[in-house]
Amino acid sequence: MKLTATTSTSLSRREWLAAAAGLSCARSVRAAPEARVALARCPSYGPHLAPLLAKMFDQIGGIGPLVAGKTVAIKVNMTGAATIRQGHEPAETTYWTHPDVIAAAVHLIGRAGARRIRILESFAEGTRPLEEEMLIAGWEPADLLGAAPCVEMENTGFLGYGKKYHRLMVPGRGYVYPGFDLNHSYEECDVFVSIAKLKEHVTAGITGALKNLFGIAPPTIYGVAAGPDEPALVPHGGRMMFHTGYRQPSRSAPQEIDPASPREEGYRVPRIIADLAAARPIHLAIIDGVETITTGEGPWIAQGRARKIHCVRPRVMIVGADPVATDAVAAAVMGFDPMAERGTAPFETCDSTLALAEGHGLGTRDLGRIEVVGTPIRDLVFPFRAYS
Amino acid sequence: MLKSDWVPMRWPAAWTDASRLQLVRRTPINCLVGETAPPFPLGELRFLRLDPASPPEGVVLVEGVWPNVKTARRDPNAAETGPTGAPWVDSNGWRIRLAQALNPGKTVWLTYDPPKGSEVVPPAAFAIAVAEAEAYGAHWVITLDERFRQGLENSSEEAVAAWNKIAAVLKLSAAHPEWRTFEPVAPLAVVSRFAGDSEFLSREFLNLADRRGLAYEIVPLARAGQAPLSKFQAVLYLESGPPEGALRDKLLDFARQGGLLIAPAPLGPGKPAETRFGHDLYPAGKGRIAVPREAWSDPYVLAGDVHLLIGHRRDPLRIWNGGMMNALYLASSDGQRGVVHLVNYSFRSTLDSVTLGFPRPYQAATVYTAEAAMPVEPHKRRLGVEFPLPPFSTYAAVELRG
Numbered sequence: 001m002k003l004t005a006t007t008s009t010s011l012s013r014r015e016w017l018a019a020a021a022g023l024s025c026a027r028s029v030r031a032a033p034e035a036r037v038a039l040a041r042c043p044s045y046g047p048h049l050a051p052l053l054a055k056m057f058d059q060i061g062g063i064g065p066l067v068a069g070k071t072v073a074i075k076v077n078m079t080g081a082a083t084i085r086q087g088h089e090p091a092e093t094t095y096w097t098h099p100d101v102i103a104a105a106v107h108l109i110g111r112a113g114a115r116r117i118r119i120l121e122s123f124a125e126g127t128r129p130l131e132e133e134m135l136i137a138g139w140e141p142a143d144l145l146g147a148a149p150c151v152e153m154e155n156t157g158f159l160g161y162g163k164k165y166h167r168l169m170v171p172g173r174g175y176v177y178p179g180f181d182l183n184h185s186y187e188e189c190d191v192f193v194s195i196a197k198l199k200e201h202v203t204a205g206i207t208g209a210l211k212n213l214f215g216i217a218p219p220t221i222y223g224v225a226a227g228p229d230e231p232a233l234v235p236h237g238g239r240m241m242f243h244t245g246y247r248q249p250s251r252s253a254p255q256e257i258d259p260a261s262p263r264e265e266g267y268r269v270p271r272i273i274a275d276l277a278a279a280r281p282i283h284l285a286i287i288d289g290v291e292t293i294t295t296g297e298g299p300w301i302a303q304g305r306a307r308k309i310h311c312v313r314p315r316v317m318i319v320g321a322d323p324v325a326t327d328a329v330a331a332a333v334m335g336f337d338p339m340a341e342r343g344t345a346p347f348e349t350c351d352s353t354l355a356l357a358e359g360h361g362l363g364t365r366d367l368g369r370i371e372v373v374g375t376p377i378r379d380l381v382f383p384f385r386a387y388s
Numbered sequence: 389m390l391k392s393d394w395v396p397m398r399w400p401a402a403w404t405d406a407s408r409l410q411l412v413r414r415t416p417i418n419c420l421v422g423e424t425a426p427p428f429p430l431g432e433l434r435f436l437r438l439d440p441a442s443p444p445e446g447v448v449l450v451e452g453v454w455p456n457v458k459t460a461r462r463d464p465n466a467a468e469t470g471p472t473g474a475p476w477v478d479s480n481g482w483r484i485r486l487a488q489a490l491n492p493g494k495t496v497w498l499t500y501d502p503p504k505g506s507e508v509v510p511p512a513a514f515a516i517a518v519a520e521a522e523a524y525g526a527h528w529v530i531t532l533d534e535r536f537r538q539g540l541e542n543s544s545e546e547a548v549a550a551w552n553k554i555a556a557v558l559k560l561s562a563a564h565p566e567w568r569t570f571e572p573v574a575p576l577a578v579v580s581r582f583a584g585d586s587e588f589l590s591r592e593f594l595n596l597a598d599r600r601g602l603a604y605e606i607v608p609l610a611r612a613g614q615a616p617l618s619k620f621q622a623v624l625y626l627e628s629g630p631p632e633g634a635l636r637d638k639l640l641d642f643a644r645q646g647g648l649l650i651a652p653a654p655l656g657p658g659k660p661a662e663t664r665f666g667h668d669l670y671p672a673g674k675g676r677i678a679v680p681r682e683a684w685s686d687p688y689v690l691a692g693d694v695h696l697l698i699g700h701r702r703d704p705l706r707i708w709n710g711g712m713m714n715a716l717y718l719a720s721s722d723g724q725r726g727v728v729h730l731v732n733y734s735f736r737s738t739l740d741s742v743t744l745g746f747p748r749p750y751q752a753a754t755v756y757t758a759e760a761a762m763p764v765e766p767h768k769r770r771l772g773v774e775f776p777l778p779p780f781s782t783y784a785a786v787e788l789r790g
Contacts, residue, residue: 085708087741088776090769128696135700138745140770 033371034364035325036060039333040374042290042317045093049104049317053286056319057108059373066191066283066321068113073189076102077197077212078121079298082136086299089311091137093291095298097195099139101288101317103147105195110148117148118185122157122215124223124238130155156183157235158220165221165231167254168279174257175271175356179279181221181231181253186280194282194323198289198314198330200384202296202305203243203269204353205346206334208327209285210362211353213276214239214269221250242272266342266350274356277323281362285326289316289333294387307388314382324363325370328354335383338365345385394419394434394444395558396497397530399426400537409433411540415555416562421529438499438529448491452480452498452528455520456513457712457734477733481714482594484524485572486582489606496526502533511536511550512735512782515758518554519783522561523716523729525568530554556758557783564756567727567785570718574603575702576694577617579639580626581609590626592687593694598714602695603704613638622648622698628683630655644673650694654679665693706745706771712737719788726750726788732781740779744786747772751790758783 038056042049057063077097086094106117121130130153131141145151154160162184169179186192199207217239220226224237227250241247243265248255262268294310295301302309316333320326328338331354336346338354354365364370367377397412399420406428412420420430421438436444443449458476480498487496498521502509514536521528532540539547561567578597580590597604607615609627613635617623623642625631630653631639640656643649650667655677660668666689667678678697684690705717705728712734719726726748732739750773753764757780764786766773777784 083708083711085741085743088708088743126692132696132700135703135771136706138706138769138771138774143770 032369034369035320035322036371036373037318037320037322037325037329038374039329039372039377039380040317041315041380043315045098045100045290047100049100050107052317053101053104053319054108056317056374057112060319060321062112063109063284064112066112067109069115070190071116071118071188072109072114072191072193073118073120073185074102074105074109074193074195075120075212075216076195077207077215078123078133078137079215080300081123081125082133084299086293086309086311092139094293094311095197095199096137097197097288098290099134099143101286101290102195103144105193105286106144106147106151109193110151114148114150114191116150116152118189119144119151119153120156120183120185120216122155122183122218122235124157124219124235126236127158127234128155129153154183154185156185156216157218157223158233159183159218159231160185162188165218165253169254170275170278170360172278172360174275174278175360176256176258176261176268177249177254177272177275178257179254180217180276181249182216182280183218186216191283192280193284193286195286195288198287198292198316198318198334199297200295200334200346202301203265203350204273205270205348205350206327206331206336206353207297208287208330209282209323210273210277210327210357213280213282214242214273216276216280217242221253226250243269270351270353270356273353274360274362277357277362278360282323283321285318285320285323287318287326287330289314289318289330289382291315294384310387312382312384312387314380316380316382322363322370324354324357324365326363327357328365328367328370329372329377331365332367332377333380333382335381335385338367394436394447394495395527395562396421396436396438398422398438398532399435400532402537404428411551416558417530440499443497446494448487448494448496449499450480450483450487450496450526452483452500453478454500454503454509455479455516455731455733475711475734477599477712477714479595479598479714479731479733480520481524481716481731482591482598484521484526485606486591486594488525489608490582496521496524498526498528500528501531502536504533509533509535510735511539511547512553515550515553515557515782516731516733516735519557519758520731520733522557523731523783523785553758553782560756560758560785564727564785564787566720566725567718567729567787570720570725570727572603572605573704573717573719573726574605575621575698575704576602576604577607577615577620577623578604578626579607579609579612579615579623579631582606586627589684589687589690593624593626593691596687596691597695600691600695601703601705601707601715602691602698603717609635617642617647618645620647621702622650622694624694625649625651626684628652640672640677643675643677646674648676648678648697650678650697652680652684665696667693667697704747706774708743708745709741710739713739713742723748724790728786728788730777730780730784730786732783735782738779738781739777742777742780742784743774744777745769745772745774746788749773749790750775750788753789754787755780756785756787757781 038059092098134141165181166187194209196212201207219235220231245263331338396419421436425435670677716729
């Protein structure tokens with residue numbers, strides 16, 4: 001299976017899933033794998049990540065045809081603020097994607113012939129360049145900018161280096177939004193990569209390649225201080241409207257399909273994630289599960305939780321072209337059933353993002369349809385809920 | 389005794405019993421102030437009638453504000469968020485530093501009273517007021533409110549614990565006079581009159597720079613001509629018009645030698661090479677001159693823009709999990725020793741996981757709190773060294789070596 005940027009069109013997946021849904025015994029009959037996900041043990045961060053990731057890319061069909069001559073946008077996970085740590089542990093070993101993982105991926109994508117690589121992330125406050133945010137965190141941005149030729153960075157929480165926002169629509173009908181106005185870098189790319197962290201999420205159950213896309217929505221339009229008519233110039237405050245639906249985005253952007261729909265975050269957040277992932281399809285998903293935290297997405301969720309946050313070392317890397325399948329494998333590694341529905345861990349209080357993304361035709365969450373290459377899941381299961 | 393060594397306390401008028409002196413005899417407090425002298429012999433203690441119009445010789449009186457974290461109106465346990473996104477803090481550090489810069493050689497006394505009215509101030513909050521002043525090389529004229537005073541009279545556990553902490557902070561400060569000789573470690577010099585039409589912008593800039601961790605040194609305009617600038621990476625000329633005369637030449641030379649001069653208007657003809665963070669950047673020799681595209685008006689925006697123009701790579705100190713506190717980083721002239729004063733403005737919370745990071749490869753550190761002193765080991769990181777600090781409640785001084 002060769003990966004190309006055109007193989008993952010939502011229509012073909014949707015058609016396939018529609019056909020699959022017609023089979024009354026879809027789960028009991030082992031169908032041909034629809035997706036391939038590479039899973040590997042990774043004891044630590046460091047220079048050995050590049051050869052490991054290279055092997056994993058090969059295991060899913062190679063990235064050469066996908067990225068050669070293309071502009072590749074990479075959304076990393078640097079949620080929260082660079083000045084916040086879980087205890088004394090750096091963000092990268094707890095709740096951010098580690099720079100070694102990003103550097104390895106950038107290096108390999110560059111080596112595979114990418115014409116240009118853009119590392120992207122947004123922040124709820126201010127218009128600081130991404131490089132500056134990394135310096136605040138204690139990272140050396142030059143390590144990433146120098147990992148391959150023609151590497152750029154952009155804070156996509158506002159207009160950034162673009163002149164206008166670009167509208168990306170959800171194919172077919174969105175769950176909550178028909179489309180989104182985003183920073184130019186999410187449209188001006190041929191290939192889109194999501195590099196996420198293996199984490200739980202207090203609102204969405206799990207954090208993975210799909211949930212990582214929550215951060216592509218600019219707070220100037222979707223944040224607390226979004227302009228009522230036009231986007232604000234500067235982000236100021238998080239995307240609370242995604243959680244509670246207390247207001248609409250700036251009127252210049254697509255408004256909610258049904259403002260009378262439930263305002264409950266367990267309903268909204270998974271649907272909006274699925275909408276975002278449908279509007280901005282992921283071609284390559286990479287999940288950093290070498291070191292992380294349990295219980296939620298960042299240190300700020302600790303207050304008032306029955307479960308404590310634990311710094312843990314699952315020591316895994318997960319790579320796939322199907323983001324739903326990649327997240328499904330991630331969920332299984334974390335000790336969850338990716339087919340779980342609302343009411344069952346990890347989706348006790350929310351709908352399943354995996355199911356909703358599957359409904360959008362973005363991939364499959366059914367492990368029976370996923371070929372896991374490399375190390376079997378059973379050898380790498382790291383039950384997050386064992387930590388209370 | 390030099391008058392600069394006086395450590396003042398406003399003596400409660402209700403304390404007419406000499407036995408109350410026992411309270412201060414166990415502390416570095418050596419100067420009582422008030423309207424009238426206590427009706428008993430003071431021994432080695434001095435008494436001063438504090439007159440703002442005629443401060444003691446060698447002392448500068450600054451009104452100041454009650455230092456604290458603003459709490460949200462709806463939830464007294466939640467911090468109110470300021471424009472920085474971090475909790476809003478009322479602080480005096482910048483006021484003290486400005487008064488020191490404008491009055492070199494004099495000791496700054498803060499004279500504000502505890503909050504009056506319906507607000508209940510726990511005794512623990514008084515230790516913050518003392519710690520803040522001491523950290524910045526000043527003294528707060530310790531002033532008890534009714535609750536704290538009565539608590540001490542009744543030997544309440546809360547009041548006695550707070551008083552002991554105040555005494556411990558004062559002793560810690562007195563035990564390290566060398567820290568008061570150290571100089572700020574800062575990439576930025578702020579040049580201004582800090583008065584006239586630039587008063588609000590310049591003073592609020594200092595306040596917000598403190599909150600966002602932008603390290604600066606204050607250079608009063610009157611002394612800018614003599615001030616050495618070569619140790620700075622950037623100079624912010626915070627006036628409404630550009631510098632003139634000899635100072636213009638000096639600042640231009642600073643830029644030509646490789647510095648970044650941030651000025652309110654161009655210093656001469658020429659076209660900007662680029663625009664960044666709201667400023668046009670004009671090449672000047674090896675350096676640059678940054679000029680705002682629109683006249684400076686918002687100190688919050690200005691502090692953010694200046695920080696980005698300089699770049700976080702120039703930050704001499706990085707802090708994690710320190711949202712409720714301010715920091716002051718000082719070093720000896722040879723750079724071999726340093727101290728970082730950390731003031732936690734919330735009496736409700738202990739800071740249990742603050743980490744400090746330095747590009748300078750310090751070899752060792754000792755953390756002094758009101759309760760203890762303990763060594764901490766450096767951890768090598770990509771951008772230098774980091775020191776994970778033990779928990780502290782009100783104040784910590786981190787002494788650095790190597």
